[in-house]
Amino acid sequence: MSKGTLIVYSGPSGVGKGTLLLPYLQAHPEAALSVSMTTRSPRPGERDGVEYYFVSKQRFDEEIGQGGLLEYAQYSGNYYGTPRRMVEEKIAQGKDVFLEIEVQGAMKIKQTFPEAVFIFVMPPSWEVLKKRLTGRGTEPPEVVGRRLAAAQDEIHMAEKYDYIIVNDDLEAAGKKLEAVVIAAKCEARRLQETVRQLGGMPSV
C-alpha cells in the first residue's frame, strides 16, 4: 500500500477554508482532518478529540518536550499544536491528512515535512474577504480589523505554498481542490524512486 500525503491547508480567516474542505472530506473517506491540540478552553459545543484535543498547559509542555508536536504556536495567550503521532500513523495507513493551520505553522511543517503538499485558499478579492468577515456580524469591528491585517500578512506568504486555490465559486474551487490532491501525487519530485527503478533497468 502506498503512503498517504500530508496536505497543509491554509488561508485567511473568512476565506471559506472549512466550507471548501468539508464536502471533500465527506466524499473522500481516505482523507482525514488532523485534530490540533490546544490549551484554550472549549467553546460551547466543541468536543474533545473532534474540534481539538483540549489539554492543560502542563500536558502541552510535556508534548513539546517529547517531540510530540509537528509544530506549535501561541495565539492570544493560548497554545495550539499538531500532534505528530496521529498524522504519521494515518499517512502510514495510506490516508491523506489535512492540516488546517496558519502560515507560520505551515512554514515550520515545510522544514520538518518537506514532502507535504502546501495549499493556500485565496479570496477572489479584498472586498469579498472584508464582506465575509464583517458580514458574520458576530465580532466587534476591532476584531474584524485585526483579522483583515492578519489576512494581508498571510496572503503575502501565499507564494511559499505549492498551490493557490482562489475561492471565487465553491463548486469550481472544490474541483480545483480535488485536482490538486490528485496532481500533487504525480509531481515528479515525489516520483524519483519510480523513475530510478525504471530508468535503471536493462534496455533490451
Added chain:
Amino acid sequence: MSKGTLIVYSGPSGVGKGTLLLPYLQAHPEAALSVSMTTRSPRPGERDGVEYYFVSKQRFDEEIGQGGLLEYAQYSGNYYGTPRRMVEEKIAQGKDVFLEIEVQGAMKIKQTFPEAVFIFVMPPSWEVLKKRLTGRGTEPPEVVGRRLAAAQDEIHMAEKYDYIIVNDDLEAAGKKLEAVVIAAKCEARRLQETVRQLGGMPSV
C-alpha cells in the same frame, strides 16, 4: 479572458501517449494539439496540417531563420519542429496547447517557455513497455531495440518534468491527466500576480 497554458507532453514510444491524450482532447474543446512541421515525406493516410505540416528543407530552414520554430531537431535525416505562431495564437485565445515532443525538444521549450507545464507519461514497468513495443509486430527487432534504448534515455529525463503520469490503467491515467491540467493552473508560481494584487491592498 485568461491565457491558455502550454503543456509539453512526452514519454517513450509505446507508452500510450496518444491513447491517453485523445479522449482528453475530445472532452476538452478548449484544448488543442500542436501540429509539428517536418521535412519527412507523408506516410499513407497522413494529411498536411493534421498529423504534420509537410514542408521542404528550404522552407524549414527559412522558418528557423525567421525564429518561427519554438524548437526543432533532426531524427533519421529528417527535421521536426514546433511552429511558434500557432502555439502563441492559441494560448492568447485562452486555449491549452499540448506539444507532444521528445525530451530534447522539451528541454529547449523549458528554456524559451518556462511557464509551460511539463508532463511525462511513464510505463508502469519495463516489461510492459517492452511488450507494447514488440507486440505491435510491425517493426523489425533492431528497431524495437533502438526504441527501448531510447526509452531508457527518455525515462532518465523524466525527473526534469513537472508531473509524471504512470500509464498503468487508461482510466486512472486519464483522471490524473485531467487533474494535472487543472492543478497546474493553481501552482503558486503561476499566480504571483494574483498574490501581489491582493496582498498589496489596504488591510482595513
